[in-house]
Amino acid sequence: MTEQQTPLRIVGISGSLRKGSLNTAALRAARDLAPPGVTIEIFDIADIPLYNDDVRTGNGYPEPVQALRDALKAADGILFSTPEYNYSVPGVLKNAIDWASRPPEQPFDAKPIAMMGASPGVLGTVRAQTHLRQFFTYLNGFVLNRPEVMIGQANSKFDPEGRLTDQGTIDFLKTFLASFADHIRYHQRAKSRH
Structure with a gap:
């Protein structure tokens, strides 16, 4: 089996809890457009409680948090799809990251x-993604720098059922996902050399 044939498992997380979320729809589109051998499993963060470290230190991780940590640890890569609220990352996404990043062995x-x-909007979450990148500077995540995916005016690019219909965006997502698969394999090779 060549490196390109080695299956990759990606966990996808949407930063929105809305049923009709454009970001969850984008994540589903990415799942459906993933290159051969790449699987994207969407993890729903709706059941993650508000972060309170007294809970963790007193009783351990709540079950939904432990499930998130386990999924992230087992994944070859993580794909976030985030809306932008008040120029930043939604609280629910920050909350999930805060829970998952606690010791030991933050994933x-x-x-x-x-x-x-x-x-x-026309900027397609550029500010939220900038803040999200900052989180992983501290957490030592290996963020793919390019291509950047900022789907502006997204309400015109999905149909009422949440299916991505804009061909330019479809083609760009395919390029992005192939780049992410290469990014994952690059870091897997680097890790195996050490």
Whole structure:
């Protein structure tokens, strides 16, 4: 089996809890457009409680948090799809990252990470993604720098059922996902040499 045939498992996380979320729709599109051998499993963060370290130190991780940590640890890479709220990352996404990043063995360390965002606005979540990148500087996640996926005016690029219909965006997502797979394999090779 060649390196390009080695299966890759990516965990996808949407930063929105909305049923009709454009970012969850973008994540589903990415799952459906993933290159051969790449699987994207979407993890729903809706059941993650508000972060309170007294809970962790007193009783351990709540079950949904432990499930998230286990999924992230087992993944070859992590794909975030985030909306932008008030020029930044939504609280629910920050909350999930705060829970998952607590010791021991925080699962973002040396993990390949990619991000994208969809917005009805023209900037397509550029500010939120900038803040999200900052988190992983501290957590030592290996963020894919390019290509950047900022789906602006996204409400015109998905149909009422949440299916991506814009061919230019479809083609760009395919390029992005192939780049992310290469990014993951690059870091896997680097890790195996050490």
